[in-house]
Amino acid sequence: xxxxxxxxxxxxxTLSSSxxxxxxxxxxxxxxxxVERLEVxxxxxxxxxxxxxxxxxxxxxxxxxxxxxxxARVYKPTSGSVQINGRLAPLLxxxxxxxxxxxxxxxxxxxxxxxxxxxxEMRLRLDRIVEFAELERHIDAPVRTFSSGxxxxxxxxxxxxxxxxxxxxxxxxxxGDFEFERKCYAKIDEFRQxxxxxxxxxxxxxxxxxxxxxxxxxxxxxIREIGAPDQVIVHYEQGDAAHGxxxxxxx
Amino acid sequence: xxxxxxxxxxxxxxxxxxxxRDLKIRYKNSFLGFFWSxxxxxITVLVMTVVFKNFLGNDTKNLSAYILAAYLPYMFFQLCxxxxxxxxxxxxxxxxxxxxxxEILPLASVISNFIHFLLALLVFFLFLLGVYISDRxxxxxxxxxxxLPLLLLINLMLATGLSLFISAxxxxxxxxxxxxxxxxxxxxxxxxxxxxxEGVYAKSMQHGGLLLYRLYHLNPVAMLCTAYxxxxxxxxxVSDHGSIYAPLTLDWVLLGVAGVISFLVLVGGYAxxxxxxxxxxxxx
Numbered sequence: 001x002x003x004x005x006x007x008x009x010x011x012x013x014t015l016s017s018s019x020x021x022x023x024x025x026x027x028x029x030x031x032x033x034x035v036e037r038l039e040v041x042x043x044x045x046x047x048x049x050x051x052x053x054x055x056x057x058x059x060x061x062x063x064x065x066x067x068x069x070x071x072a073r074v075y076k077p078t079s080g081s082v083q084i085n086g087r088l089a090p091l092l093x094x095x096x097x098x099x100x101x102x103x104x105x106x107x108x109x110x111x112x113x114x115x116x117x118x119x120x121e122m123r124l125r126l127d128r129i130v131e132f133a134e135l136e137r138h139i140d141a142p143v144r145t146f147s148s149g150x151x152x153x154x155x156x157x158x159x160x161x162x163x164x165x166x167x168x169x170x171x172x173x174x175x176g177d178f179e180f181e182r183k184c185y186a187k188i189d190e191f192r193q194x195x196x197x198x199x200x201x202x203x204x205x206x207x208x209x210x211x212x213x214x215x216x217x218x219x220x221x222x223i224r225e226i227g228a229p230d231q232v233i234v235h236y237e238q239g240d241a242a243h244g245x246x247x248x249x250x251x
Numbered sequence: 252x253x254x255x256x257x258x259x260x261x262x263x264x265x266x267x268x269x270x271x272r273d274l275k276i277r278y279k280n281s282f283l284g285f286f287w288s289x290x291x292x293x294i295t296v297l298v299m300t301v302v303f304k305n306f307l308g309n310d311t312k313n314l315s316a317y318i319l320a321a322y323l324p325y326m327f328f329q330l331c332x333x334x335x336x337x338x339x340x341x342x343x344x345x346x347x348x349x350x351x352x353x354e355i356l357p358l359a360s361v362i363s364n365f366i367h368f369l370l371a372l373l374v375f376f377l378f379l380l381g382v383y384i385s386d387r388x389x390x391x392x393x394x395x396x397x398x399l400p401l402l403l404l405i406n407l408m409l410a411t412g413l414s415l416f417i418s419a420x421x422x423x424x425x426x427x428x429x430x431x432x433x434x435x436x437x438x439x440x441x442x443x444x445x446x447x448x449e450g451v452y453a454k455s456m457q458h459g460g461l462l463l464y465r466l467y468h469l470n471p472v473a474m475l476c477t478a479y480x481x482x483x484x485x486x487x488x489v490s491d492h493g494s495i496y497a498p499l500t501l502d503w504v505l506l507g508v509a510g511v512i513s514f515l516v517l518v519g520g521y522a523x524x525x526x527x528x529x530x531x532x533x534x535x
Contacts, residue, residue, distance in 0.1 A: 013533060014533065069347075069532075072348070072349065072350055073350035074346070074347060074348065074349070074350055074532055075529070075532060075533070076529040090348060090349055090350075097344065097345035097348060097349060099272070099276060101276055101279050102272065102275065102276065102279070106272070106275065109268070110268055110269075110272055113264055113265050113268045114265060114345070114349050114351055115349070117264075118264045119264055119267070119268060
């Protein structure tokens with residue numbers, strides 16, 4: 001059974017010119033401008049096998065982050081379907097969902113529960129999480145006093161300790177210092193050896209070459225190429241150079 | 252809706268921790284902590300009692316208890332609606348990153364307010380006990396006190412339904428928040444907090460029957476305020492605008508109507524929330 005199954009996935013967004021919605025725009029419906037729709041993903045099909053690590057590359061606005069958000073069930077697909085088999089942990093932008101006034105420990109606890117653990121399970125692994133993040137000294141201080149590096153370490157540490165089977169990573173391995181980055185990679189290798197599946201988005205081709213089994217090149221909401229990382233990266237970089245500035249979906 | 256309820260049950264651990272977190276954050280940086288939530292109604296009722304007794308010449312026995320019995324539930328209702336209108340917007344960063352049933356946010360806010368309300372009721376019973384010690388005719392318990400859980404249930408359904416409705420709508424139209432606060436202000440006068448439903452009854456009878464009295468109590472919050480008074484305070488002749496009225500008994504039919512209305516509000520609120528919840532992240 002595949003860990004991730006994506007079937008003709010489409011996602012459209014409504015573009016608004018006025019910014020925040022208000023009663024005024026609702027009441028003045030006859031003045032409402034023609035609604036512009038933006039197709040970010042156009043009928044995407046992708047299977048990711050259990051234990052596989054797939055990288056998604058592409059220019060800004062190609063739909064990479066939208067794809068991850070759809071997998072994380074933050075968005076509802078316009079059409080098509082996404083099926084995930086196994087517990088999912090999204091590592092989208094570390095430290096999202098931390099409350100500044102609560103201590104590191106309280107935030108870790110809460111974050112683990114959002115990711116689907118019970119309170120009992122969380123109590124058992126709290127110490128391991130803090131130890132991995134190397135924050136024993138600061139963990140009882142409010143997180144508003146944490147540096148961004150500390151937040152990132154804590155966020156990463158929670159996500160890799162919740163026993164997820166599928167990990168979604170959005171360009172986050174570049175945070176933290178060199179030493180911690182090495183530790184993250186070690187943890188990711190460990191995660192993969194245990195049979196975990198990873199889907200990650202990155203602009204760092206070195207990282208893609210190092211970790212990915214397969215690489216997906218996304219262009220304007222469609223898959224341009226799937227294959228071995230080395231090959232796809234070469235085409236991607238050549239394609240980029242050939243196009244000069246490729247028209248991105250947002251412009 | 253059943254699917255959504257099942258999903259919610261799967262995430263009950265998150266709901267519990269969200270409530271704990273809510274309670275923690277609320278008083279994290281304040282010295283008096285929970286006592287602030289008691290201080291507010293106590294001071295309000297003290298002021299009201301002094302004004303009524305001295306300036307308006309209301310000499311109802313046990314007046315403070317009457318005011319508190321209606322004001323505490325009104326305050327719970329008010330805090331629920333005010334807090335929940337902001338829940339989605341203040342947590343939009345988490346919503347953008349991680350999936351969980353979105354209704355957990357307003358629900359947690361309602362539940363933590365409900366816990367405060369229960370604690371306030373506990374303090375209120377201590378107050379009644381004090382009253383009883385000074386005057387043995389004012390018992391803190393009647394047989395109707397047994398109906399308190401029913402009132403709490405109706406109150407909770409109503410507050411939850413409206414909170415879901417408001418939190419969903421306010422995410423798209425921030426005008427909702429202002430409409431809610433004005434409505435709550437008006438609602439305060441439409442509920443028997445500063446006066447007695449016995450007075451409404453007398454006026455209604457003057458104008459040819461029970462119609463006015465019944466219409467007045469179609470407002471579930473007014474009905475709840477009246478019912479809380481019947482349930483929590485020993486029945487006394489009450490005074491209103493210089494006339495003395497005998498206490499009425501609790502009208503179970505009107506309470507039943509309020510219960511049905513509250514249940515419909517809950518179902519409607521939840522349905523509205525579910526229809527809109529996927530659009531929160533895509534809010535234009």
